[in-house]
Amino acid sequence: MDELLLARLQFGSTTIFHFLFVPMSIGLAFIVALMETLYVFKKDEVYLKMTKFWGHLFLINFAVGVVTGIIQEFQFGMNWSEYSRFVGDVFGAPLAIEALLAFFMESTFIGLWIFGWDRLSKKVHLMCIWLVSIGTMISAMWILAANSFMQEPVGIVIQNGRAEMNDFFALLTNPQFLVEFPHVVFGAFATGAFFIGGVSAYKIWRKKELVIFNKSFQLAMVVGLISGMGIALSGHSQAQHLMESQPMKMAASEGLWEDSEDPAPWTVFSIIDEEKQENSFEIKIPYALSYLTYEKFEGSVPGMNTLQAEYEEKYGEGNYIPPVNETFWSFRIMVLAGMVMIGFSALGLWLSYRNKLDTSKWYLRTMVWLISFPFIANTAGWIMTEIGRQPWTVFGLMTTAASVSPNVSKEALLFSFISFTVIYAILAVVLVYLFIREIKKGADHDHSENHEVTVSVDPFDKGAYQ
Known part of the structure; x- marks a missing residue:
């Protein structure tokens, strides 16, 4: 394997792994905010238990996602220095704003939400989780603004052999961004919904904490169905735009x-x-x-x-x-997974409305497996988006072959690729272990001691942000 292929494999693997956590964080934060809203206005303790249980899983996912994102960004300077030189003036702005505004907004209000249960009023505490949810979406917005530039370059002039920004507003009104952003956000909502739906289905199947997990399931499937329809409509708009742009x-x-x-x-x-x-x-x-x-x-x-x-x-x-086969089949995998999610969301709501959910064992078992479907759809969608753009890194302006660092050796790339893969495999095992441990404890477990649990996971150590 040459340097270009190794650099592409490394960036592709780290991006896919990181993107397992990003939509999960966006989706879980949004649904947890809905749960706490229901608690504040309905004053039903069931919704409080739901908020703390699913919020705890959100924190674990967020912590691991932070680590994977940091590694990914380092690669721009290490493996893709020619690309960084060419688009640094454009790419730097949205990435810097994402870190300084959205990410620190998320981390600040996550901290207030964790430690503010007994210190803030209910409505102020609720505001914190909504600001976390909004922050996750703003973070996605800036990252997608940068990615959309790679798909459809706008707001630049080519000077001194590099792209220089001359219209920042054009990045935010990029036609590619306007169709890509809602598609990704709806996909993130579906990811959170099917994770909650699948875990709730398992608990219902095992006849544990039925009231809490029935309510969790119903809310998740409402979000899942609406998100599925949003994915389909925004995906249709994106496909139409491709005819013009790519x-x-x-x-x-x-x-x-x-x-x-x-x-x-x-x-x-x-x-x-x-x-x-x-x-x-x-x-x-x-x-x-x-x-x-x-x-x-x-x-x-x-x-x-x-x-x-x-x-x-x-x-x-x-x-x-x-690469035609990869582009062709990733698109169909994404579409098929989306259609299945829409169908099972609607079916789950119908079974719940008819009070047949508890007895529909086949459906509950299937929903556990369907936890994976949003992740499969998200990954397939990104593969189609990025591989389908080849041979371009920045469409029409810079090829992938011209973007790779000229002074990074094959041996260094192979070593870092293997190292990152091993580290990510360890992180995946740790994440699954933590998820299973907390799910087994259940929603009736006392999550009021969030301080101790959070410190053990340590998602807010200052070192994680440096």
């Missing part, structure tokens, strides 16, 4: 080598041969791709070969077709 990614996600017929069918399944640039077998739904792309049952979609010729004329000689 038609090659759209063509790769559909396995289209040649221009489609008019109207264009949507390919459900395909056996793709990238060497021969052809598909040996396909299952298609007539008219569907035209409607998804143009919201009408007519219109052709350009194929990769046509776009390759256009890109060669525009950018010069080179291969501008991304």
Whole structure:
């Protein structure tokens, strides 16, 4: 393996691992805030127990997520120095604002929320968790503003061989950002909802703390269903925008080598041969791709070969077709997982409304496994987004091959890649152990002693932020 491949593998693995925690934190913070809101206004102690139980799991997840995020950012300077030089003037601003504003807002109000149960009024304490939830979303907003620039560069001029920002407001009104941000946030809400739904289903299945976990399940499935619909609608908008901003990614996600017929069918399944640039077998739904792309049952979609010729004329000689199989299948995995989540959210609410949830053992067992589905969908979505942009790091401006650090050796990359993988594996084991331990204790466990539990996990040690 050469330096470029190792650098890509390392950044890809750390990004995927970090992104397991980010949507979980956003989703759990939001739902915990809803639970505490219900407690404050309904004055029902059940909601207080729910808030403390799920809030405790949120804190554990947040602590591990902080560590993984720090490692990820170091790679920009270590493995991707040429990229950092090119986009540092643009990328630095949203990343700095995310750290100074959103992240410290989260950590400050998390501290007040943890230690303020007996020191703050109920409404002030409630305000703290809502500010934590808002902070997690603001943090995501700045990170996605930076990522959207990589997908669709705006607000810059190229001077002295580097991108220099000349319109900061353009970053926040980037058309890619406007469709990407709601899609990611809805996905995060679904992640928190299905984690709570799956754990609650396990507890209901085992006939433990039924009142608490029935209420948790119902709230989670309401959030899950609304989020699922939001994911579908925002994803549809994002796919339509791809036709304008990155038609090659759209063509790769559909396995289209040649221009489609008019109207264009949507390919459900395909056996793709990238060497021969052809598909040996396909299952298609007539008219569907035209409607998804143009919201009408007519219109052709350009194929990769046509776009390759256009890109060669525009950018010069080179291969501008991304890895097709990875882009094609990651898109379908994401869509399938999303459809399953919508269906099971609706079914869970129906079973709960009909008082049949407790006796639907098959459904409860399945919901435990479905905890993994939002993580699978989130990961597949990011794989499609990033791999489908190849060979570009910054679309149309800088290739991935030109972005890697020229002075980092293969041996150093291999050592750090293995080291990070081992560290992340250990963190994953610790996280799962802590989750299982707290879930076994249950919501009736006295979580009023949050001080002691938090210190043992130590998510707010100053060293974690340095």
